[in-house]
Each structure stands twice: as C-alpha cells, then as structure tokens.
Amino acid sequence: MGLNPPPSPQKRALGRGLSALIPQAASIPVPVSGELKDKGITRLPIESVRRDTAQPRKSFDDEKLKELAESIRAQGVIQPVLVRKDGKGGYVLIAGERRWRAAQLAGLKEIPALVRDVSEAEAFQIALVENLQRADLNPLEEADGYRRLVEEFKLTQEQVAQRVGKDRTTVANALRLLALPDPVKAMVRDGSLSPGHARALLGVPRIPEMVDLARRISEKKLSVREAERLVKDQKSPGAAVGSKRPTAQQKALVEELQRLLGTKVRLVEKGGGKGTLEIEFYSYDDLDRLLKLWRR
Known part of the structure; x- marks a missing residue:
C-alpha cells in the first residue's frame, strides 16, 4: 500500500480554485474604463491593497x-492583480x-484588480502555484514552494507537478536542494x-567538506560533470565512513543501484561477506516512489 493520503474535500476544492482563478488573472487585459465592471475588474486605491506576509516569493530584482x-x-x-478581501x-x-510594487514606484493611486471570494488557504495555494509557474524564482524559493505544497496541503510530488505544469522528477530534484x-x-x-552543481554535492557526508567543494567548484567555474567527478574523487561512491575502500565490483553495483533507484545508495560492509545497504529518500512521497519500483 502506498503512503499517499487520500485526497480531502478541501484539496479537491483548491484544485478547482486554481484552474478557475489563475487563468483569469493571467490572461485578462485591462479594458478601457467604461468596460471595467462588465469584465469583473475594479479599480482599487493602491494603499488599500497589501501584500500577503505568507507570500512564497521573498526577493524582487530592483532593476x-x-x-x-x-x-x-x-x-x-x-x-x-488578483486580490481577496x-x-x-x-x-x-x-x-x-x-x-503592485511597480505601480507604486510609478506613482499610481489606483490599480486594476479582480476581487475573488476565496479562503485564506485557497489564496495561499493560488499564490504558491502562480509563483512556481513563473521563470524568475530562484531555485530555493521554488524548492520551498514545492515543500509547502507537499507539507501544508498534503499533496504528493505527482500532484504538485500537475499543479505547476512540470514533471515529477523536476519537483523531486528541486526538493533535494533543501537538504x-x-x-x-x-x-x-x-x-x-x-542547482545541478549543488545536487552533485549532496553525496558529500560532512558539511565542511561540502562547503569547501562548493567554493572550489564556483571559483574554478567547473561544469556539472566536472563537479560530479570532483565529488567522486573526494569520496568513493557507496563507501561508508570508516570502512575499507570498496572494490571495483562493489562500486559498480552501488552506481547501478543509484541509477535504477534515482537516489543515493550506500554500501556498508561488515566483514564475512555481510553488510547493510542504505537507500536515501527525501520525503514520504519519495519513499512511496521507491516502494512502487521494488514491487514491479
């Protein structure tokens, strides 16, 4: 049995809200003033509108x-803009x-808006998805947005991917950055x-080494493949801390398992042909994905 919780009535309602509300806010051009009411658009005093403190986007490019x-x-x-009372x-x-910010910089006293009657939870998810569909979030803002959809709305990675129009692998790789x-x-x-360079560093077990490697990769302007080789040279793949150096056969086995499972695998040898195999997962949804792979 998978670990994904069944969809709740609230989750289904949120999904309908997204499809109904976001396209309208994104695609309606502002008509001439006489047509505003016919389009459901009103002009609001700009000082009557405030930002949501839970807004997932934290930084804006001043230029x-x-x-x-x-x-x-x-x-x-x-x-x-899209607002709620x-x-x-x-x-x-x-x-x-x-x-809204740029309109204030431009000195506008009013701003055209679509006022929607939605709950705070619905508004929060709409704001998250609207931001995640943009191309100008930094990778960590994007990853944190995915995390909040997973944790606060109990969505699976697959459901998150569907909401934002991306594949599940993109969401899973972004979430790994939070580690x-x-x-x-x-x-x-x-x-x-x-992000590609950063993910290559996730296999480094000790934080000081990871930070040092990150600085070296940045200073030398290494490609992602070169960064992966640097990490591989620093720590033999699949070797446990304090264990003897893995054989070529063990290294090949670990690398093949990592390729098949799409996650970090660690082989810990205990002697006498015995040992343990450690397989990392990054969320319960990721663990559910691994379970489905094993059941095939």
Whole structure:
C-alpha cells in the first residue's frame, strides 16, 4: 500500500480554485474604463491593497521592478492583480505583487484588480502555484514552494507537478536542494552555484567538506560533470565512513543501484561477506516512489 493520503474535500476544492482563478488573472487585459465592471475588474486605491506576509516569493530584482514601473507609467497596468478581501475594508494580494510594487514606484493611486471570494488557504495555494509557474524564482524559493505544497496541503510530488505544469522528477530534484547546508544554499541563491552543481554535492557526508567543494567548484567555474567527478574523487561512491575502500565490483553495483533507484545508495560492509545497504529518500512521497519500483 502506498503512503499517499487520500485526497480531502478541501484539496479537491483548491484544485478547482486554481484552474478557475489563475487563468483569469493571467490572461485578462485591462479594458478601457467604461468596460471595467462588465469584465469583473475594479479599480482599487493602491494603499488599500497589501501584500500577503505568507507570500512564497521573498526577493524582487530592483532593476526589473524599475523597468516595469517605466512601462506602467507609459501604458498603465495591462493585467489586473488578483486580490481577496481582508475583512477590514482592505484587500490582500493573491497574485500580481510585482505589478503592485511597480505601480507604486510609478506613482499610481489606483490599480486594476479582480476581487475573488476565496479562503485564506485557497489564496495561499493560488499564490504558491502562480509563483512556481513563473521563470524568475530562484531555485530555493521554488524548492520551498514545492515543500509547502507537499507539507501544508498534503499533496504528493505527482500532484504538485500537475499543479505547476512540470514533471515529477523536476519537483523531486528541486526538493533535494533543501537538504543543503546554509552556506551552500546561499551560493545557489546568489547564482554562484547552479542547482545541478549543488545536487552533485549532496553525496558529500560532512558539511565542511561540502562547503569547501562548493567554493572550489564556483571559483574554478567547473561544469556539472566536472563537479560530479570532483565529488567522486573526494569520496568513493557507496563507501561508508570508516570502512575499507570498496572494490571495483562493489562500486559498480552501488552506481547501478543509484541509477535504477534515482537516489543515493550506500554500501556498508561488515566483514564475512555481510553488510547493510542504505537507500536515501527525501520525503514520504519519495519513499512511496521507491516502494512502487521494488514491487514491479
């Protein structure tokens, strides 16, 4: 039996909310003022709209915001933001924070908006998915968004992948980045280390060694394959800490298992032809995937 929980009524409702709400916010151009009400769009005082503190996106490129602000000064806000009422006479952003920030920079007093009657949980998932569908999140913001969909909404990796229009492997690989130590995460965040380079480092058992290798990879501008070879040279694949050096046959076996299972495998020899085989998983969903592979 798999470990995935059955879908709850709330989860099904959230799925319908996403398909119904996101396309409208993303695709409706702002009509001339006389047509606003017919399109369900209203103009809100910009100071009545506030950002959601739970917004998954934490950083914005200042230069790109300035460029968007210049465009808004010239043409106005082309697409409305998506908001919900906060119960206090104001509004909370669901989607469109970049446009809202840039509109403020441009000096606008009002902003076109679609007001939707959704719960805080629905709004949160919509904001997560809207951000994850964009191409300008940094890799760790993206990974954390996937994590929150898995943990807070009890979605499987497959369900997350369907929500954001990506394959399950992309989601699983992104989630692996969350296991990195903070110094390596900082390098991924600032772009000095790519996600591919960072994943190559996950096989290094000790954090100081991992950080040192990350800096060397960045300074030497190594390719991902070169980084993988560097890690392989640093630590023989499948060797346990304190164990004797694995034979060529053992190394080949471990590498084949890692290829077949798509995860880190570790062989610990205990002598006399006995030992243990350790197989890493990164979430219960990942463990469920491994169980399905074994049952084939």
